[in-house]
Amino acid sequence: MIKTNPIEVDREKGNFHYNTDYEFDAGIGLSEDVVRYISGVKKEDSWLQDFRLKALQTFEKKRLPTHWATNDLENIDFDVIRYYLSKGQMPSRTWEEVPDDVKSTFERLGIPEQERKFLAGVEAQFDSEAAYSRMKDDLTEKGVIFVGSTEGLKDHPEIFKKWFGKVIPTSDNKFSALNSAVFSGGSFIYVPPGVKLEQPLQAYFRINAENFGQFERTLIIADEGAEITYMEGCTAPKFETSTLHSAVVELVALRGAKIQYVTVQNWSNNVFNLVTKRAMAHEESEVRWIDCNIGSRLTMKYPGVILRGRKARGEVLSIALANDGQHQDTGAKMVHAADETTSNVIAKSVSIGEGRSTYRGLVQMPGHLKHCKNNTECDALLINSDSQTDTYPAITVQGEDHSVQHEASVSKVSAEQIFYMQQRGLSEGDAMSMCVNGFVNDLIREFPMEYSVELKRLIDLEMEGSVG
Amino acid sequence: MSTLKVQNLSVYIEDKPILNDFSLEIPYGEVHAIMGPNGSGKSTLSKALAAHPNYDIRNGTAELDGHNLIDMEPDEISRAGLFLAFQYPIEVPGVTIANFIRAAIQARMEESKLFKAVDYYKKLYQKMDDLGIDRNFTARSLNDGFSGGEKKRCEILQMAMLDPKFCILDETDSGLDIDALRVVSAGVNSMRSSNRGFLVITHYQRLLDYIVPDKVHVMWEGKIVRSGDKDLASELESKGYDWIKEELAA
Structure with missing residues (x-):
């Protein structure tokens, strides 16, 4: 029998914090x-400070998108953040140099082991800035750049300035404007032509401080024929008050490049996670977003691809788990x-207890184009x-030559399925x-192996206690 | 000697009595068949013994090998050794046969023991070959899109893999053609042994030509009204259930 008890989610792995002096x-x-303070700390050029100040004005003018999403956004108090x-x-280049409290945090989250096991480079951001950043030496020799946003714009403006804020303009939405005004940290990555x-x-x-807003800015440029997989993980301790995470992530795949961007978001369930992610895909390039949303109080995130070059290919694979008190508004x-x-x-959502998951999709194919295809x-x-779910696909197709396919399903785990499996010896939870x-x-199965294992473990944790 | 021992069992569905003071004892090593017309309570008996949550046991006892089944959860009953081959096996999309049976076996293992995947697949493939199930089925989702016959073979496969002490086959013959019936029956017969008991629920005597029972019981309005040897099944087949009804009315 499936019971509807409230669910205690075990997020203990990320639920701790150390007192830190800033x-x-x-x-x-x-x-x-x-x-001005943020810009000053970073010793930024005046163009960038102007960019931030202009973004602040845009932020103040823009309204919250509550008319189409959820009233919960109104509970964000921008004045207490x-x-x-x-x-x-x-950022330190070795773990030994990382300050002790920060190091303990990341060691507890298992970051150094992961780096040793299967990564080409790691950046670990603690509140506003990266505490640790390291990439394998052979990649530096090949010309790969992997730095934070401040370093990227200061040391490599010829590479990053061209695309910064171009895929996602400041005015895209209220939260992209907010990020543009106060961003810090994040990853700026450049992969030279042909480097795979x-x-x-x-x-x-990692968010460590209470009432804190994290606004990282990421820009990844894969030059012609380059290939890169980038993964991000997110956690925060459970505070009494809510916390804001509002990132802007821009990807640029030049001709024939391939970018795969993997997110496993496991914020604690008092984090507002309002992120704008978009890619520009040039001719014959491929961009793939793999987006897993497990934690947070409210997530609003719709990774996008602007397919602006002939034969470009875009893909979003999305998994969302909405537990009690959570709303995953993704697409x-x-x-x-x-x-x-x-x-x-391909989007799959699981709603547990009183959790709510929403799919919001947008597909646009104008009439002057030929032979475009979409499958959703x-x-x-x-x-x-x-449990709640809702689906809002918005598909605009003009012209004769396109092919569009949309399939949607809603199912429920039935008491008969659970009984059948229990009759074979599995506990109700299993x-x-x-x-x-x-x-x-x-x-x-489409995910990089290391993440699929981690994700299965997280799903099992979420399901614990979801039944009587 | 171990037995399945059911005494004075009363089972209700939504306040409607279905089994009424039902008693039955099956020693290990024996195969008993229960026959009876639609609605006589045969499937209710099997679901109630497996602790399906919709079946309300209001009176009586059911013991398996010393375990009191009445107070146990469905998975505990399974692990105690009772296997129910469903009349209508449930489809579970996304869960493969191989993973499911593996999880069921692991649920029975002591924590300290190591699951040996090589031995597992060897045994699984052997049983699948015996039951005429294509080996590709290991990657198929459990019962999802299976034909009636495939579902029933898959039930017997699970039964063979889990090595239960006591098996209830609930109308396993329904939906099977004659070839599938032979294969499934051979699978069941190969599991007959002195330390395992079977309860075979069926409408038709046909199945009992292949799985020859030690005893046959006739169920009527939630009770056993006749018991005999396998000849009773033949008698029912030729005379129909009306004969029983008339005798009971007399």
């Missing part, structure tokens, strides 16, 4: 002074802007009778976990 603290609330906290040091990274680069984002945007472009969206599948699984893993399994 050298730089922009104080509480948002103003021009705060923006701390916008910049850092210890002021440059065999191992992934990884960034790890994908595919803007076809050249002939023979193809896109594929979105499947929702409901665990309890109070049976439920197996059903959920079975539901997302074909999608997880």
Whole structure:
């Protein structure tokens, strides 16, 4: 029998924090002074400070997108958030140099082992800035750049300035404007023509301070024929008050390049996770977003691909788990802007307890283009009778030559399935976990192996206690 | 000697009595068949013994090998050794046969023991070959899109892999053609042994030509009204259930 008890989620792995002294603290609330302070700490050029100040004005003018999403956004109090906290040091290149409290945090989260095992490079961001950043030496020799946003814009403007803020303009939405005003940290990556990274680069984002907003900025440029997989993980301790994470991630895949961007978001369930992610795909390039949203209070995130070169290909594979008190509002945007472009969206959501998951999809194919293709599948699984799901696909297709396919399904784990599995000896919880893993399994198979193992473990943790 | 021992069992579905003061004892090593018309309570008996949550046991006892089944969860009953081959096996999309049976076996193992995948697949393939199940089925989702016959073979496969002490076959013959019936029956017969008991629920005597029972019981309105040897099944086949009804009315 499936019971509807409230669910205690075990997020203990990430639920701890150390008291930390910050050298730089922009104080509480948002103003021009705060923006100038952040820009000053970073010793930025005047164009960048102007960019930030203009973005602040845009942020103040823009309305919250509550008209189409959820009223929960209105609970964000921008005046009590701390916008910049850092210890002021440059990112360390060895674990030994990382300050002890920060090092303990990442060691507890298992970052050094992961780096040794399978990564080409790691960046670990603690609140506003990276505490550790290292890439294998042979990649530096090949001309790969893997730095933070400040370093990227300061040391390599000829590479990054051209695309910075171009894939996602400041005014895209209120939160992209906020990020543009106060961003710090994140990864700026450049992969030179023809360089193919065999191992992934990884960034790890950690919120440590209460009432803190994390606003990292990521820009990845894969030059012609280059290939890169980038992965990010996110955690935060459970504080009494809510926390804001609002990133902007821009990807640029030049002709024939391949970018795979993997996210496993496991924020604690008081984090507002409002992230804008978009890629520009040039001729014959491929961009693939793999997006897993497990934690947070409210996530609004719709990774997109602008297919602007002939035969470009975009893909979003998305998994969302919404537990009690959580709303995962996720999806994908595919803007076809050249002939023979193809896109594929597979989204699976699981709603547990009173959790709510929403799929929001956008597909655009204008009439002057030829032979574009889109396939969209979105499947929702409901665990309890109070679980919620909703789906809002927006598909605009003009012209004669395109092919569009949309499939959606909603299913519920039935009491008969659980009884059947229990009759073979599985406990009720194991049976439920197996059903959920079975539901997302074909999608997880597409993921890099290390992440599929981690994800299965996280799903099992989420399912614990979801049954009587 | 171990037995399945059911005494004075009363089972309700939504306040409607289905089994009424039902008693039955099956020693290990024996195969008993229960026959009876639709609605006589045969499937209710099997679901109730497996602790299906919709079946409300209000009176009586059911013991398996000393375990009191009445107070146990469905998975505990399974691990105690009772296997139910479903009349309508449930489809579980995304969960492969190989992974499912593996999880069921692991649920029975002591934590300290190591699961040996090589031995597992060897045994699984052997049993699949015996039951005429294509080896590709290991990667198929459990019962998902299976034909009626494939589902029933898959039930017997699970039974063979889990090595239960006591097996209930609930209308395993329904939906089987004659070839599949032979294969499935051979699978069951190969599992007959002095330390395992079977309860075979069926409408038709046909199945009992292949799985020859030690005893046959006739169920009527939630109770056993006749018991005999396998000849009773033949008698039912030729005379129909009306004969029983008339005798009971007399």
